[in-house]
Amino acid sequence: MSLDAAILKALRSSPSRGVSGADLSQQLGVSRAAVWARMEELRQLGYDISASPHFGYKLVSVPDVLHADDLLSRLDGKQVIGRDIHVFQSTTSTNDIVEKMARDGAREGVVVFAETQTQGRGRLGRKWVSPPKRGLWFSILLKPDLRPQSSTQITVGAAVALTRAIQARTSIVVETKWPNDLLIDGRKVAGILTELRAEPDKIKYLILGIGIDVNVRPEEFPEEIRHLATSLRAVTGHQVHRADLAEAVLRELDQVYRDICREDFTGVAQEWEQNCSTIGREVTVTFGEHTIHGIAESLDFDGALLVRSQHGHLERILGGEIHVLPKPGRSKGSPRP
C-alpha cells in the first residue's frame, strides 16, 4: 500500500478522535515532515483534512474524484478484486488497458478506472458514452477456473453485485435484464461487458468491464438513446458520491466472485432471479436470423437463460438480443366493465 493510501486508511479508522502526526509517523515508519507533506498533497487533491495540536489530523470530507490510493485505503487488503487499482484521467477503453496488463502477466484482481473513455464500448461492439467524472467506468482482470461457456456466471454475478451496491448507497432497487443490463423503471443505468481469452475448454483470462451512469445528466446522453437511459442522479435527484459507490461495488464484486470460484453459483443465480425483469416474462430472443419466442423460466448452472418456447421446448439462451414483452393487462384506453 502506498503512503497516501496508508494515511487515508489511518484517518478513516479514527474518524472522530483524529490521529496525531507523531502516531502516524511511527505507524507508517516515515518522518513527521513526510506525513505533513503528504497531507498537503492530499489537500491539493481536494481532501479536506483538518489539523489541530489537540486532535491531530482528521478527515473532514473527501472530494468526488477517483483516486487510486483513496480506493485502496477503503478496502481491507484481503480482497482479490481491488488488490491493485489504477485510475486514468482518460483512456480509449478501460478494457483495452486491462487487456494490455493481462498480456504483460498481471495478476487477477487488478482494477482500472477511467474518468472518461474516448472509445468506451458495450456488448457486440456498441459504443458506450462515458462523460468525464459523471460515472464509474472500469474494468477488472479475472482468471476464473471456468470453461468459456460458463463465463456468463461472471456477468450474472456482476449484475448481482452492482444491484447490492447501488441499493446500499442509494436505496434504489434496480432491475436486471439478462444478461448484462441494469435498469430503473425500464431505463438502462448500468451495463456489463465480459470479454474473454480462452482455449475451447478453459478461460485464460476474463475482462469484466462495467459502466455505471452515476451522475450523468440527461442532456449528456446522445439524443438517440436519451429515452432509454438514466442515471442514479436523475432518479434520486441528487449527486451520488462516486468513490463511496465504487468502494461498495468492489466489495460486493469480490464477495460474489469468491462465491462463484467456490462453485457456489446457485445462491448468486437465485438472488439474480429475484431482481430480474426477465424471468417469468414473455420474451423474444433474436440471434442472427433466428428468433425464439417464449417464457423466460430460469438460469441454468452456466448462467444461461432457459426459455420455454411456444412449442414447449426448453431452449438454452447464451446470447443474442432479448426483448421483454410488456406484461399482459388492461391497456390504458380500454373500457372498464
Next chain:
Amino acid sequence: MSLDAAILKALRSSPSRGVSGADLSQQLGVSRAAVWARMEELRQLGYDISASPHFGYKLVSVPDVLHADDLLSRLDGKQVIGRDIHVFQSTTSTNDIVEKMARDGAREGVVVFAETQTQGRGRLGRKWVSPPKRGLWFSILLKPDLRPQSSTQITVGAAVALTRAIQARTSIVVETKWPNDLLIDGRKVAGILTELRAEPDKIKYLILGIGIDVNVRPEEFPEEIRHLATSLRAVTGHQVHRADLAEAVLRELDQVYRDICREDFTGVAQEWEQNCSTIGREVTVTFGEHTIHGIAESLDFDGALLVRSQHGHLERILGGEIHVLPKPGRSKGSPRP
C-alpha cells in the same frame, strides 16, 4: 499478389513448355529486365529455374524452404485461408504474431509460418518443440460466426484437414485423438492449439495454431517425450517436402472451414469419427479433480465428445485430459488355453 508469386504461378502453370521472358513481361506488366532480375533472386533463394532461348524459363525444382510468395503462388487466390501468408525465420510463437495482427484489425485467413519458434506452445500452456526447418509451425486468423463453445468444431475440422493432407502427400493414414492430437501408431505427429477472444455468446476471433513434425529427427525431441512423438520423416524413412505439404494443408483447411461456416459440421464430424482412435474406445477423462470413465460414443454438433459413463449417463466432454485405454484382448504374456 507479389511479382515473385505471379512469376512462380506462371512457371507452375506451364511446367513442360516453359514461359518466355517476353510473355512473362507482357502478362505481368513489367520489363523483361525486371523479370530477369526476379529470376536471379529466386535462384538465390534456391529455386532451380532453367532458361533457354527456345523454351524460355522453366521451374525445375523448388527448395525445401518456406517462402510466402511460393506458397501464395500455389493457391488460387479465391481461398479465405491463405489469402495472405507471412513466413518468419524465428518467432516466439506464431499464435502471438497472429494475435498482434488480429488486434491491428487483420482480415481473417491470414497465415503466419515460422521456420522455428522460441516459445512454441501446445494446449494448456505446454511447451511445443519446433526445431528450425524441420516442421510446419503456423497459425491462422479466423473470424467464424460461432459461439465460444462451438470453437471445438474448428479444432476437429483442422484435424480432418491435416489427416487428408498428410494422407495425400505421404500415404500415411494418421489417427486422430480428441480433441487436438494426430497420431501414427500411437505417437503424436501433429497438434492443434485453438485460442479465442470472445464475448460469452460470440467469438470475436480465433487463432488456429498448428504444429506438424514433418522432418524432425528422433534425437531432436526432448528426451522425456521421445517415446511419445514421431515425425513423417521417421515413419516414411525419407524427407517430406514441406512447402508441398503446406499447400495441401492450406487447401484442405480452407475446404473444411467453408463447410463449418455453411453450418455443415455433420459431414466433417463423420469424417473425423472414421479416423478417430477415441470413438468406440474405453476412455478416462480427467479435468481438475473430476474423472469420468466410460465409452466414447460420438461427437455432438459443437464438436464435444459424448462419453457414456459407467453409470449409463451420456456426458458432454469439452476438454480435460483424455486417456484412451488399450483395447481388451490377450496380453502378450498371458497363457494360451
